[in-house]
Amino acid sequence: MKLKSIEELEDLRSGIIAKKDPNKTCIAVCGGPGCLARQCLEVRDAFVNEISAKGLADRVDIRTTGCHGFCESGPIALIFPQGIFYQKLGVKDAAEIVEETIMNDRIVDRLLYIDTGTGRRVKKEEDVPFYKKQMRLILRNNSRIDPHNLEDYLAIGGYSALAKVLDGMKPSQVIDEVKKSGLRGRGGGGFPTGRKWESTRDAIGDIKYVICNADEGDPGAFMDRSILEGNPHSVLEGMIIGAYAIGSNEGYVYVRNEYPLALKNVTIAIKQAREAGLLGENILGSEFSFDVKVNRGGGAFVCGESTALMASLEGKPGEPRAKYIHTSEKGLWDRPSNLNNVETWANVPLIINKSPEWYSAIGTGSSKGTKVFSLVGKINNTGLVEVPMGISLREIIYDIGGGIPGGKAFKAVQTGGPSGGCIPESLIDMPVDYEQLTKVGSMMGSGGMIVMDEDTCMVDLARYFTNFLQEESCGKCAPCREGLLRMGEILTDITEGRGRMEDLSLIEDLSGVLKDASLCGLGTTAANPVISTMRYFRDEYVAHIRDHKCPAGVCRELIIYGIDEESCTGCGRCLKNCPSGAIEGEKKQPHVLDTAKCIKCGICYDVCKFDAVRKG
Amino acid sequence: MTIDESRLDSIIDEYNAEQGSLISILQDVQAEYKYLPKVALEYVAKQLDIPRVQVFGVATFFKAFSLKPKGRQQIHVCMGTACHVRGSKKVLEEFERKLGIEAGGTTKDGEYTLETVNCVGACALGPVVVNNEEYHGQMTPIKVESLLKKA
Ligand SMILES: Cc1cc2nc3c(=O)[nH]c(=O)nc-3n(C[C@H](O)[C@H](O)[C@H](O)COP(=O)(O)O)c2cc1C
Ligand code: FES
Numbered sequence: 061m062k063l064k065s066i067e068e069l070e071d072l073r074s075g076i077i078a079k080k081d082p083n084k085t086c087i088a089v090c091g092g093p094g095c096l097a098r099q100c101l102e103v104r105d106a107f108v109n110e111i112s113a114k115g116l117a118d119r120v121d122i123r124t125t126g127c128h129g130f131c132e133s134g135p136i137a138l139i140f141p142q143g144i145f146y147q148k149l150g151v152k153d154a155a156e157i158v159e160e161t162i163m164n165d166r167i168v169d170r171l172l173y174i175d176t177g178t179g180r181r182v183k184k185e186e187d188v189p190f191y192k193k194q195m196r197l198i199l200r201n202n203s204r205i206d207p208h209n210l211e212d213y214l215a216i217g218g219y220s221a222l223a224k225v226l227d228g229m230k231p232s233q234v235i236d237e238v239k240k241s242g243l244r245g246r247g248g249g250g251f252p253t254g255r256k257w258e259s260t261r262d263a264i265g266d267i268k269y270v271i272c273n274a275d276e277g278d279p280g281a282f283m284d285r286s287i288l289e290g291n292p293h294s295v296l297e298g299m300i301i302g303a304y305a306i307g308s309n310e311g312y313v314y315v316r317n318e319y320p321l322a323l324k325n326v327t328i329a330i331k332q333a334r335e336a337g338l339l340g341e342n343i344l345g346s347e348f349s350f351d352v353k354v355n356r357g358g359g360a361f362v363c364g365e366s367t368a369l370m371a372s373l374e375g376k377p378g379e380p381r382a383k384y385i386h387t388s389e390k391g392l393w394d395r396p397s398n399l400n401n402v403e404t405w406a407n408v409p410l411i412i413n414k415s416p417e418w419y420s421a422i423g424t425g426s427s428k429g430t431k432v433f434s435l436v437g438k439i440n441n442t443g444l445v446e447v448p449m450g451i452s453l454r455e456i457i458y459d460i461g462g463g464i465p466g467g468k469a470f471k472a473v474q475t476g477g478p479s480g481g482c483i484p485e486s487l488i489d490m491p492v493d494y495e496q497l498t499k500v501g502s503m504m505g506s507g508g509m510i511v512m513d514e515d516t517c518m519v520d521l522a523r524y525f526t527n528f529l530q531e532e533s534c535g536k537c538a539p540c541r542e543g544l545l546r547m548g549e550i551l552t553d554i555t556e557g558r559g560r561m562e563d564l565s566l567i568e569d570l571s572g573v574l575k576d577a578s579l580c581g582l583g584t585t586a587a588n589p590v591i592s593t594m595r596y597f598r599d600e601y602v603a604h605i606r607d608h609k610c611p612a613g614v615c616r617e618l619i620i621y622g623i624d625e626e627s628c629t630g631c632g633r634c635l636k637n638c639p640s641g642a643i644e645g646e647k648k649q650p651h652v653l654d655t656a657k658c659i660k661c662g663i664c665y666d667v668c669k670f671d672a673v674r675k676g
Numbered sequence: 677m678t679i680d681e682s683r684l685d686s687i688i689d690e691y692n693a694e695q696g697s698l699i700s701i702l703q704d705v706q707a708e709y710k711y712l713p714k715v716a717l718e719y720v721a722k723q724l725d726i727p728r729v730q731v732f733g734v735a736t737f738f739k740a741f742s743l744k745p746k747g748r749q750q751i752h753v754c755m756g757t758a759c760h761v762r763g764s765k766k767v768l769e770e771f772e773r774k775l776g777i778e779a780g781g782t783t784k785d786g787e788y789t790l791e792t793v794n795c796v797g798a799c800a801l802g803p804v805v806v807n808n809e810e811y812h813g814q815m816t817p818i819k820v821e822s823l824l825k826k827a
Contacts, residue, residue: 280757280758358734375696437762510758663817663818666817
């Protein structure tokens with residue numbers, strides 16, 4: 061049905077809400093990336109079969125949703141209206157949940173989350189420590205809607221911000237509200253969103269574009285994927301409002317190639333919005349027209365950069381250009397273009413609905429609202445967390461993340477992706493906002509937060525990022541193309557025991573050149589991971605160079621494996637798994653490792669149950 | 677090789693032969709053939725009326741494209757940061773040893789192609805390996821053999 065006015069939208073919404081029984085039981089199965097990888101769809105199917113076998117199909121809804129955030133505990137299901145949080149589900153658990161909880165209103169204790177602090181089982185999602193300190197303005201709705209169902213989005217107030225805007229707000233008023241809210245870009249640089257919109261609005265040209273950056277190139281981050289998969293209409297609504305404010309009739313969503321489900325869900329959402337008259341000619345009967353196309357990326361990190369992204373949208377290789385002229389004046393096809401990140405767009409409806417004052421009350425002086433982080437690496441509770449700006453790293457890592465697994469010591473946290481830096485333990489109480497992160501040599505970036513423990517080698521990590529960026533460099537400008545190659549060689553020398561003390565100052569010089577002379581943001585920030593690890597972990601560099609030691613036991617050329625005679629029980633696991641036949645020994649007798657044959661793959665170390673394999 | 681031009685036409689038509697859709701078109705072509713045959717690239721260039729050099733430029737710039745045929749089974753080992761700090765390199769090396777090829781290569785029998793990717797967005801489960809769109813989380817070198825057996 062094509063909605064021709066705001067009244068029709070509101071009628072439709074009231075109809076949907078009236079039809080919905082808020083007390084009806086609903087099983088919301090998380091279908092986010094983490095749970096999908098743990099076969100949650102089989103769990104969902106088991107629920108469907110069980111419900112129909114018990115003849116409950118009319119009484120119970122089953123919803124496959126986007127990411128709930130707590131990937132560590134997946135597959136997850138929430139049982140509404142009670143809000144019961146079941147985790148680590150297997151196919152066989154479905155029958156018990158249906159029998160016990162759905163039919164008899166009893167809790168299945170063994171499927172509840174155990175609070176590691178108190179040792180108690182937790183019944184409701186909001187009481188799970190992982191969720192307690194979060195402020196899930198953007199992500200919360202993921203578990204409340206089926207991303208393929210526009211009605212679900214309308215039922216939670218979807219497109220009401222658009223209706224408000226079209227109901228008499230002038231474009232300049234919309235821009236003012238976004239400016240007043242203090243919203244800054246969530247894709248990297250943190251540029252004030254309202255100001256960006258204003259310059260695109262003021263730019264000269266009849267045709268202007270609005271673009272959503274869903275390239276999410278930061279390896280280790282999946283926030284944008286989860287928002288686009290779980291709540292695509294919220295991103296579209298933000299884009300439509302932005303287009304209205306800017307005076308644009310055409311938009312693009314640029315989705316990363318590795319995200320087929322995000323691509324599918326946003327494509328479905330666009331089609332639905334078009335059919336409902338929320339996209340296309342004369343949106344909701346107004347004078348305003350706007351439509352969106354979806355484009356796929358080609359697996360190039362640099363295409364997340366604005367000018368490279370636009371080149372790629374034109375069907376060209378994704379090479380950036382110098383930005384003497386801003387993309388807000390000359391972007392896609394040389395026309396004024398406004399690019400924002402997925403999460404930035406998803407914040408817009410909230411600001412319009414709840415007021416800029418409400419929004420700017422959240423956060424710190426210059427960083428407003430919430431930020432979604434992907435909390436991954438050496439952390440107990442991996443997943444997506446959404447927190448108010450200004451929260452401390454400690455709260456994120458310990459209160460929400462549950463600390464470091466295996467009793468290991470926390471070493472550092474990496475934020476900002478390949479353009480960011482490593483923050484050491486001594487700074488763990490710092491508040492997380494744009495300025496503070498930059499001050500300590502990292503950056504907000506798009507929201508990757510990779511936790512590292514004592515077993516992570518910081519020199520190896522610097523080399524990892526340098527190699528990553530060198531491979532992803534488009535090669536257009538020499539400082540980045542050549543500089544990263546040389547930087548990688550120097551770091552490889554250090555990790556392989558050929559480093560010299562002079563290399564440290566050479567790295568610093570090279571970093572300066574990269575920063576000053578590169579063409580785009582990839583090169584200008586590329587030295588950050590190296591500089592920040594040198595700043596906080598210089599002793600590790602020195603240990604590699606001077607002592608030929610890798611303190612974390614990662615750099616292969618600098619470690620030797622051996623078997624401790626006392627601890628070895630002769631179980632034979634290492635012998636069986638060794639790919640190079642370097643281990644010998646009789647059953648129940650201590651085994652011996654022949655270092656000449658050892659290829660240092662580390663498999664024996666990983667499989668030994670008695671800590672008998674040592675590296676030194 | 678010969679290509680089915682009508683199949684290519686229908687892909688191109690889906691995007692109204694728009695030059696800006698080149699990357700999407702090439703992706704669909706690759707989905708059809710599992711790689712980008714040279715003749716197909718030439719045909720796309722002609723139909724979209726863009727220079728061949730631009731089509732080949734795009735096809736060789738982006739990591740998603742391959743000008744060489746790929747194996748029936750495509751194994752993607754994630755080398756993203758989250759997977760890296762949890763030891764994805766060891767997993768990759770075990771695949772290389774077991775398959776006798778290096779990352780980027782295809783086994784002689786055309787069965788497996790081994791590739792690295794920079795994050796598939798399932799970081800919470802790292803190290804992640806994707807085999808023909810099926811995700812395998814918390815991979816270790818010793819799980820490699822059984823994954824290959826299943827595949
Ligand atoms: C090398 C490079 C890669 C980038 N990758 C992304 C990305 O994957 N996603 C993103 O939203 N922004 C990325 N950015 C930032 C964009 O250039 C741009 O600033 C951002 O999308 C603007 O949106 P925002 O103001 O809403 O943050 C990248 C920048 C650089 C220099
Ligand atoms: S880093 Fe491997 S899935 Fe993200």
